[in-house]
Amino acid sequence: MHFDFTDIRLFVHIAETGNLTQGAARTFLSAPAASARIRALEASLNAQLLYRGNKGVSLTQSGETLLRHAQIILRQVDYLRDDFTGPNSDTSGHVRIFANTTAVTEFMPEVLAEFLASRPGVTVDLQERLTQDIVRAIHDGTADLGIVSGEIDQTGLEAIRFSTDRLLLAVPLGHDLANCKHVAFADTLKYEHIGLHEGSTLLAFLRGLMEKNGYERALRVKLRSFEAMCRMIEAGVGIGILPESAARRHMRTMQITLVGIDDGWAIRERFVLVRSLEALPGAGRALVEELVQNAAGGIK
Known part of the structure; x- marks a missing residue:
C-alpha cells in the first residue's frame, strides 16, 4: 500500500466537490494527473473508491471508509503544524466547526467576527449539520468543535456548557393562541406549522416530536431562515417554533406574538463538543474560550 499526502488531499477534495476536475483544481493538479493518481490509489488499495458518472462522481463504500480516515489524517497534520507555530499558536491555524442551525x-457570525479580528492567521470552516452528524464528526476527528443543544450522548467526548437555548412559539396577531402565555406543544398541532429547510437540526428535532405526538400532516412551508419563517407567520400562513433570540429580534419589526412552550425540551443547554480540549490546537482552545466568554456576556 503506497500513497502520499497529495493523494489524500486530492481524494478529499474530489469527495467534497463530487467532481474530479474541480477536486483536481483545488489540489493544483491537471484532471489527467488527478485521474491517474486516483487509479493508482485504487490499485494500491485493491478497491474501487469512486462511482464515475456523467454528472460527477460519488463514493463507494470503500471510498467512504477512505474519506473518514483521510480527513482524520489531514486534521492531525494540521494539528502538528499548529503545534510548531510558536508560543502564539492561537493566532494561526485552521478550525473546522460543525454546528446546529441556531x-x-x-x-456564531458575531463570535467569529470578534475572534478573527485579532487573529488574521486563523481560518475557520463553519458548517451546519444535524446533531448526530456533529457528534459523529467529533468522534471521528473530522471536525474540531461541535456546537449542539439539548440532550445528547456525550460518551467519549468532552462537553463544555456555554449557554441556554430556549424555544418559543411564534403566532400571527389575532391567532387563537396569541393571548396565551404558555401552551403545551401537543395543543399547537391542531394548527398548520411552518419550519426550516430540510437538513436543519431544528426541523429534524421538531419533526421527531411531531411524529411522536401524532401530527400527520406535512409542514405547510419550509424556509431557509428564521426571518423568512417569521414573515410567513406574520402573513398568517401558519405558526412556528424558533429560538428565543431570533424570535424576539424579528418580533421588533413584524406583527407576531410569542408564546412560551410548557414542555421541558423547550429549554435546552448548549454545549461545545471536543474529543479533548487539551489536545486541540491553540486556535481551537482559544475559540472555545471565546464562546464561553461571549455566553457570559450575553449569548441568548
Whole structure:
C-alpha cells in the first residue's frame, strides 16, 4: 500500500466537490494527473473508491471508509503544524466547526467576527449539520468543535456548557393562541406549522416530536431562515417554533406574538463538543474560550 499526502488531499477534495476536475483544481493538479493518481490509489488499495458518472462522481463504500480516515489524517497534520507555530499558536491555524442551525445563523457570525479580528492567521470552516452528524464528526476527528443543544450522548467526548437555548412559539396577531402565555406543544398541532429547510437540526428535532405526538400532516412551508419563517407567520400562513433570540429580534419589526412552550425540551443547554480540549490546537482552545466568554456576556 503506497500513497502520499497529495493523494489524500486530492481524494478529499474530489469527495467534497463530487467532481474530479474541480477536486483536481483545488489540489493544483491537471484532471489527467488527478485521474491517474486516483487509479493508482485504487490499485494500491485493491478497491474501487469512486462511482464515475456523467454528472460527477460519488463514493463507494470503500471510498467512504477512505474519506473518514483521510480527513482524520489531514486534521492531525494540521494539528502538528499548529503545534510548531510558536508560543502564539492561537493566532494561526485552521478550525473546522460543525454546528446546529441556531448556532450558524444566530450567534456564531458575531463570535467569529470578534475572534478573527485579532487573529488574521486563523481560518475557520463553519458548517451546519444535524446533531448526530456533529457528534459523529467529533468522534471521528473530522471536525474540531461541535456546537449542539439539548440532550445528547456525550460518551467519549468532552462537553463544555456555554449557554441556554430556549424555544418559543411564534403566532400571527389575532391567532387563537396569541393571548396565551404558555401552551403545551401537543395543543399547537391542531394548527398548520411552518419550519426550516430540510437538513436543519431544528426541523429534524421538531419533526421527531411531531411524529411522536401524532401530527400527520406535512409542514405547510419550509424556509431557509428564521426571518423568512417569521414573515410567513406574520402573513398568517401558519405558526412556528424558533429560538428565543431570533424570535424576539424579528418580533421588533413584524406583527407576531410569542408564546412560551410548557414542555421541558423547550429549554435546552448548549454545549461545545471536543474529543479533548487539551489536545486541540491553540486556535481551537482559544475559540472555545471565546464562546464561553461571549455566553457570559450575553449569548441568548
